[in-house]
Amino acid sequence: MNISRQDAAQALASVEIADRRMDTLRAYRDAAPFLQLWGAVWFIANVATDFWPRQISTVWLLATGIGFGVTAGIVVWQSRRRMRLGLYSHEKGRRIGRGFAMLGITILAYFVSMHLVLGPLDARQTNAFISLFWAFTYMAAGAWLGARLFLTGAIAVLGIGAGYLYIHEHFALWMAFFAGGSLILAGFWLRRP
Amino acid sequence: MSEPNDIIHQSTRLRMMATLNALGAREMLEFNRLKAVLGISDGNMSTHLATLEKAGYIQITKDIVGKKTRTQIGLTREGRRAFQEHVSYLRGLLET
Secondary structure, eight states, X not given: OOOOHHHHHHHHHHHHHHHHHHHHHHHHHHHHHHHHHHHHHHHHHHHHHHXXXXXXXXXXXXXXXXXXXXXXXXXXXXXXHHHHTTSSOHHHHHHHHHHHHHHHHHHHHHHHHHHHHHOOOOXXXXXXXXXXXXXXXXXHHHHHHOHHHHHHHHHHHHHHHHHHHHOOTTHHHHIIIIIIHXXXXXXXXXXXX | OOOOOHHHHSHHHHHHHHHHHTSOTTOOEEXXXXXXXXXXXXXXXXXXXXXXXXXXXXXXXXXXXXXXXXXXXXXXXXXXXXXXXXXXXXXXXXXX
């Protein structure tokens, strides 16, 4: 069998493309449950906020507490699955677990700092501020991991921005259906090859 | 320098092997997912999978999930080694 240098270069390029595509699909598959979980958290907490505005603190504390608990569970489950499949070692699994824990603490510290800097915001501002943070985070992650994640974040940013500017009375309901709903749907989209 | 592998070098099989090589050592990919990733027809998939299976480079398992048969494909140890050798050969060609 005779292979020219040009053939070899083309073959290696197709190997690299296949490799990159699998990395992207794996990232999408791993991101999907987080998007759907937080889409559900946004949906439930915002619907509850719209119907029981006086219970807003309890609702969000409970919803985000459950969200963080389930997030930690998914991280551990995905990490164990990757180790079982031989994708990475126990040491790498532990390192990634520590990375996620540090990321969680960093984000929490960021929100506490912002609260101190900006002072108390009203419920609508807080909702938009925190939701926009996450939507921009999806865009940032998508810039590295893949276009679908970027687009998901961009749609959420536009929806949250439009809702904040134009919807006053039932902003939380808009956030439930638009922001929560778009994340849940995006999770299904990310699972597709 | 290692030898070229004419079974693997065929363009569809090369992409197939590269895709499967990106999986973990004990990970498998569903038939339909692999087909969608490669963008090829059922018939084309089956032909190339048969060639690779005959060479001992892939393993195909079937099980029942719900009421449907699920076909999963993964690289064998021999397949992973053969793919890596072929890629090394191609890289070697470019370096000489």
